[in-house]
Amino acid sequence: MKYVKLEAVQEAHFVSILTHPRLDVCAQTAYNQEKNLLITFLLKGQNATSFSKDLTSDFLSWQLDTPEQLHQKILDLLSFVRQKQLEIEFALSLLSEQSIIFACYSGAIILKRNGHSRKILHSQQEIKIVVGNFKDQDQIILLNESALKIEPYILSLLEANVSLEKLVGEISLLKEEQKELNESLAFLTYKDKVLASPAKKVKIDLRKILLKFQIILKKIILISKKIYLRLKNQDRKKLMIWLAIFLGLGLLSLATGAFAKNQKEKIIQNIGTKIANIEQNQANIEQLTLQQPLQAREMAGQRLESLQALKEEKNNSESLKLIEQEIDELEKLIEKIAGENSLDKLSIAHNLNNFIGKKIITKADEVFVLENSGREILRIRQDGSQEKIALENQANIRDFTITENKLFVLSEGLKMLDLEKNEGFVSIKEEGESDKNGELLSSFGPYLYLLNREKRNIYRYYYNQDQLSEPIGWLVDKSKLNFDNINQLLVDGDLWLGMKNGELSKFSKGYPVDWQIQGLKQAPLNPILISANEQNNLLVILEKQNKRILLLTKDGQLISEIKSNELAGVNDLALNESGKQIYVLSGSVIYDVKLDL
Numbered sequence: 001m002k003y004v005k006l007e008a009v010q011e012a013h014f015v016s017i018l019t020h021p022r023l024d025v026c027a028q029t030a031y032n033q034e035k036n037l038l039i040t041f042l043l044k045g046q047n048a049t050s051f052s053k054d055l056t057s058d059f060l061s062w063q064l065d066t067p068e069q070l071h072q073k074i075l076d077l078l079s080f081v082r083q084k085q086l087e088i089e090f091a092l093s094l095l096s097e098q099s100i101i102f103a104c105y106s107g108a109i110i111l112k113r114n115g116h117s118r119k120i121l122h123s124q125q126e127i128k129i130v131v132g133n134f135k136d137q138d139q140i141i142l143l144n145e146s147a148l149k150i151e152p153y154i155l156s157l158l159e160a161n162v163s164l165e166k167l168v169g170e171i172s173l174l175k176e177e178q179k180e181l182n183e184s185l186a187f188l189t190y191k192d193k194v195l196a197s198p199a200k201k202v203k204i205d206l207r208k209i210l211l212k213f214q215i216i217l218k219k220i221i222l223i224s225k226k227i228y229l230r231l232k233n234q235d236r237k238k239l240m241i242w243l244a245i246f247l248g249l250g251l252l253s254l255a256t257g258a259f260a261k262n263q264k265e266k267i268i269q270n271i272g273t274k275i276a277n278i279e280q281n282q283a284n285i286e287q288l289t290l291q292q293p294l295q296a297r298e299m300a301g302q303r304l305e306s307l308q309a310l311k312e313e314k315n316n317s318e319s320l321k322l323i324e325q326e327i328d329e330l331e332k333l334i335e336k337i338a339g340e341n342s343l344d345k346l347s348i349a350h351n352l353n354n355f356i357g358k359k360i361i362t363k364a365d366e367v368f369v370l371e372n373s374g375r376e377i378l379r380i381r382q383d384g385s386q387e388k389i390a391l392e393n394q395a396n397i398r399d400f401t402i403t404e405n406k407l408f409v410l411s412e413g414l415k416m417l418d419l420e421k422n423e424g425f426v427s428i429k430e431e432g433e434s435d436k437n438g439e440l441l442s443s444f445g446p447y448l449y450l451l452n453r454e455k456r457n458i459y460r461y462y463y464n465q466d467q468l469s470e471p472i473g474w475l476v477d478k479s480k481l482n483f484d485n486i487n488q489l490l491v492d493g494d495l496w497l498g499m500k501n502g503e504l505s506k507f508s509k510g511y512p513v514d515w516q517i518q519g520l521k522q523a524p525l526n527p528i529l530i531s532a533n534e535q536n537n538l539l540v541i542l543e544k545q546n547k548r549i550l551l552l553t554k555d556g557q558l559i560s561e562i563k564s565n566e567l568a569g570v571n572d573l574a575l576n577e578s579g580k581q582i583y584v585l586s587g588s589v590i591y592d593v594k595l596d597l
Contacts, residue, residue, distance in 0.1 A: 009192070010036070010095055010134075010190040010191060010192055011034070011035035011036060011190065011191065012031050012035045012036065012037075012038040012093070012095070012188060012189075012190055013188070013189055013190070013191050014029065014031075014038055014186045014187060014188040014189075015164065015168050015186070015187045015526075015545070016029035016040060016184075016185060016186045016187075016545075016568075017168065017171055017172060017175060017183060017185045018040075018183070018184055018185075018568065018569055019042065019146075019175075019181065019182045019183050019184065020356050020372070020569065020571070020586070020587030020588070021049055021569045021586050021587045021588075021589065022049075022356075022587055022588050022589075023046075023047070023048070023049060023351070023588075023589075024044060024045060024046060024047075024048050025042070025043070025044055025048055025182055026042075026043050026048045026049040026052040026569070027040070027041070027042045027043075027144075027182070027183070027184040027569070028040070028041060028043075028052050028055070028056055028184070028565070028568060028569075029041075029184070029186045029568070030055075030056045030059040030060065030565075031059070032059060032060055032061070032062045032063065033060060033061075033063075034063070036094060036095045036096070036190075037059070037062055037064065037092065037093070037094045037095075038092065038093055038142070038186060038188055039059055039090055039091070039092035039093075039142075040090065040091060040092075040142045040143070040144065040184045040185060040186040041055070041088055041089065041090035041091075041144065041184055042088070042089045042090070042144045042146060042182055042183075042184040043055070043081075043086055043087070043088050044086060044087040044088075044182075045084070045085055045086035045087055046085070046086075047084075048086060049566075049589075051084055051086060053565055053566070055077070055080075056565050058077075064094055065096055066096075067101055067129050067131055070094060070101060070103060070129065071103075071127065071129060074103060074105065074127055075127075078105065078127075088105065088106070089105065089106035089107050089144035089145045089146060089184070090104065090105055090106070090107050090144060090184075091103070091104040091107035091108060091109055091121075091142035091143060091144060091186075092104070092142065093109070093140055093142060093188060095134055095190050099131050099132060099133055099134070100131075100132055100133065100134035100138075101129065101130070101131050102120065102121050102129070102130050102132070102140075103121075103127065103128065103129040103130075104121055104122070104123045104127075104128055104142075105123055105125070105126065105127050105128075106123060106124055106125050106144065106145040107122075107123060107142070107143060107144045107145055108121060108122040108123070108143055108144075108145070108148055108151065109121040109122075109130075109140065109141070109142060110140070110141040110143070110151070110154060110155065110158070111138065111139070111140055111141075112138070112139040112140075112141075112158045113135060113137075113138050113139075114135075115161070116159075117155050117158035117159055118155075119151065119155075120132075122148075123145075124145065134190065137189075138189060138190070139158070139187070139188075139189050140187075140188040140189065141154060141158075141185065141186070141187055141188070142185065142186040142188060143183070143184065143185045143186075144182075144183065144184040144185075146181065146182040146183060146184075147181065147182075147183035147184060147185055149178065149181060150171065150174055150175075150178070150181070150183070153170075153171075153174060154167075154171065157170055157171075164187060165500070167187065168187065171185065179372075179373070267316055267318075267319050268316075268318050268319050268322065270319075271310070271319040271322055271323065272322065274310055275307070275310070275322070275323070275326055300330060300333055301557070303330060304327065304330050304331065307323060307326055307327050307330065308327065310323055311323045311324070311327070346564055346566045346567075346584060346591035346592070346593065347591060347592055348589055348590070348591055348592075349583060349590045349591060349592035350367065350380055350384075350589075350590040351588070351589060351590075352369065352378065352588040352589065352590065353588060354588065355369070355371060355378055355588055356371065356372040356587050356588050357369035357370060357371060357372060357378065357571065357572075357585050357587070357588070357590075358370055358371070358372045358374075358571050358572065358585075359399070359400070359571070359572045359585070360571075360572045360573065360574045360583055360585040360590065361400070361401070361402055361574055362574045362575070362576045362577065362583055363402045363405075363577070364405075364577070365382045365576070365577075366379065366380060366381055366382060367379075367380040367574075367583060367590065368380075368400070368402060368407070369585060369590070370397060370399070370400055373396075374396045374397045374398060374411075375390060375394050375396065375397070376388045376389060376390040376394070376397075377389040377390070377397065377400060377407070377409075389407070389417065391409065391411055391415065391425055392425070395411050395412060396411055397409045397410070397411045398410045398411060398438070398439065398441075399438075399439065399440055399441040400441060401441045401442050401443040401448065402419070402443070403443035403444065403445060403446070403448075404445065404446065405418070405419050405420055406418055406419060406463075407419055408428075408441065408443065408448060408463075409425070409441075410435065410438055410441045410450065412431050413427060413428075413429050413430045413431040413432075413435065414427075414428050414429040414435060414448070414461070414468060415427050415428065416428050416463075416466070426466060428463070428466060428467070428468045429461070429468045432471075433455070434450065434452060434455070434459045434471035435450055435452070435459070435471075436452075437452055437453070437454045437455075438450045438451060438452045438459075439451055439452070439453065440486070440488065440489040441489070442489045442490055442491040442495075443491060444491040444492065444493060444534070446462055446463050446464060447460055447461065447462055447463070447491075448460070448461040448463060448468075449474065449489065449491050449495065450471075451483075451486060451489050453483045453484065453486070455473075456478065456483050457473040457474070457475050457478065458473075458474045458475050458489070458495070459471035459472065459473060459474065460472050460474040474495075474510055475507070475510050476509070476510030476511055477510065477511045477512060480512065481497075481505070481512075482499075485499045485500050485501055485503075486498075486499060486500075487499055487500045487527045487528065487529070488528070488529050488530055490530050490531065490532060492532045492533055492534045493534050494506055494507065494508050494513070494554075495507040495508070496530055496532065496539075498527075498528045498529055498530040498541070499527070499528065500527045501525065501526075501527075502523065502524030502525040502526050502527070502528055502543065503524075503528075504517070504524075504528065504530065504541065515555075515556055516556055517550070517552060517556050517558060518556050518557055518558060519557060519558035520550065520558045520561070522546075524541065524543040524546070524550070525545075526543055526544075526545035526546065527543075527544075527545070528541050528542060528543050529541070529542040529544075529570075529572055529573060530542075531573050531574050531575040531582070532554065532575060533575060533577055535577045535578070535579070536575075536577070536578070536579035537553050537554050537579075538551065538552070538553065538554070538559075538575060538579045538595075539551075539552045539553070539554050540552070540573060540575050540582055542567065542570060542572075542573045542584075544567055544568055544569070544570050545568075546563075547563055547564060547565055547566075547567040547568045548561055548562060548563045548564075548567060549561075549562040549563075549567065549573065549582065549584075549593065550562075551595065560595075562593060566586065566591065567584070569586050569587065570584050570585065570586045571585045571586060571587065572585045573585065579595065580594065580595055581593070581594055581595065582595065
């Protein structure tokens with residue numbers, strides 16, 4: 001006999017806020033394989049972005065138990081940085097079985113415990129390490145030296161006992177106001193994760209087993225003697241009749257067993273034939289996996305449905321086992337088709353130099369990027385030439401969208417620029433109740449869609465000949481929609497809402513649609529950004545916290561999961577109209593991910 005003992009280990013759970021990456025500045029947050037060590041750092045110097053990936057890979061291999069081991073690793077780290085003529089600022093936390101270790105170099109540690117918050121460690125170009133005890137519910141903030149400008153604000157929010165979501169949101173807003181801030185922050189806690197320890201054998205008492213065996217043997221001998229004496233006293237004729245009855249029953253039992261075995265073999269043979277027919281009716285899925293993964297997944301899904309239907313038919317244990325084995329192998333193949341695609345390095349499509357963007361859109365092989373402060377939009381043409389587009393008096397642009405070769409911006413009303421004529425913006429709507437506090441703008445054909453959280457609705461406008469219709473509250477059923485949770489708005493015929501908690505909501509004609517991702521092991525749990533268009537059946541989701549892009553069909557089937565450390569600093573993404581390329585905006589750099597579908 002075996003038993004399994006459950007053990008709880010603690011692993012790091014964190015949310016990070018990082019400065020926008022540039023060629024000479026890069027911020028990252030990384031953790032080791034055991035998730036008990038977490039470090040947030042800022043790297044400065046030539047090719048900082050490239051070297052940050054080497055450092056992150058190095059952190060993944062760190063296995064530490066003592067302050068002495070940690071100190072040696074930090075010395076090695078600083079030596080590497082100096083050799084590459086770089087500068088680093090960092091803070092880290094290491095949780096062991098006995099204690100928690102904090103360390104920083106040009107950084108600081110803030111600890112919130114029992115409702116009280118204070119800075120427990122601070123370093124300026126020197127290594128500082130402190131060892132203490134960890135308590136459940138401890139909240140740890142790791143920050144680099146450059147982010148200490150907002151330390152008082154962080155402490156005030158912690159003392160006010162705001163939620164983690166609000167805390168991160170407030171710091172993100174403050175970050176936008178302080179443009180010179182080169183921050184690397186991580187809001188960290190350690191949570192229990194239950195694991196099963198290795199199975200252990202139960203000790204067997206051989207003496208007790210032998211004793212029980214002797215008792216059973218004595219009972220068998222006693223019963224046998226009683227049967228013998230009873231048979232000996234029976235009439236011989238009656239004895240022969242009983243013997244004939246027992247013999248007949250025995251033969252009947254053998255015949256029944258043989259018949260059942262034969263039927264069992266026929267059922268198994270029949271099931272094997274049906275399985276073979278299911279496989280024969282489909283092309284070789286594995287051969288299609290590399291060339292046409294979407295088609296391969298669809299065919300594998302059809303085969304899986306056929307096998308599951310076969311499983312529901314009348315089966316014996318052996319045939320059921322055969323079907324389940326086939327289903328298990330097919331599910332592994334489907335998982336392989338929609339498997340993770342790790343990219344060590346994303347290729348750079350455009351370098352924006354000092355222009356730092358926060359939103360990206362592609363239209364007709366052109367790229368449009370909204371500047372981080374909202375003052376201008378950068379237009380990158382197909383030939384690579386660039387043009388900056390701005391409103392009069394550099395008015396702030398809250399959001400923008402492009403449809404039917406016209407650029408619409410949300411800024412004290414709604415304004416339009418004809419991209420063909422390029423004769424300047426035209427005001428098509430003065431600021432009113434529907435758009436006064438509007439935040440997100442999207443479009444489809446001649447229709448504009450605007451999110452207004454305060455009004456708890458999404459307004460739709462119809463554009464025709466430089467005129468805009470009156471707004472219509474587009475949502476019909478919004479009873480279950482949390483407007484504060486909305487992170488992004490996208491319209492491609494249907495309306496999609498990317499949420500701060502990782503959910504993706506779909507609406508059609510104002511009503512919610514039952515929709516979910518299929519074939520994904522770990523659903524997003526962090527804020528997501530989305531992109532799609534009406535030209536193809538693809539939907540892409542960015543979850544920067546998990547450094548991944550999910551490529552899906554619009555009915556929710558997972559095609560691929562793309563991972564890269566560089567996705568941690570991404571602001572937005574856009575799928576081009578051909579569905580062959582994803583543009584990824586990261587500060588002043590636009591990467592591209594080519595899709596082989």
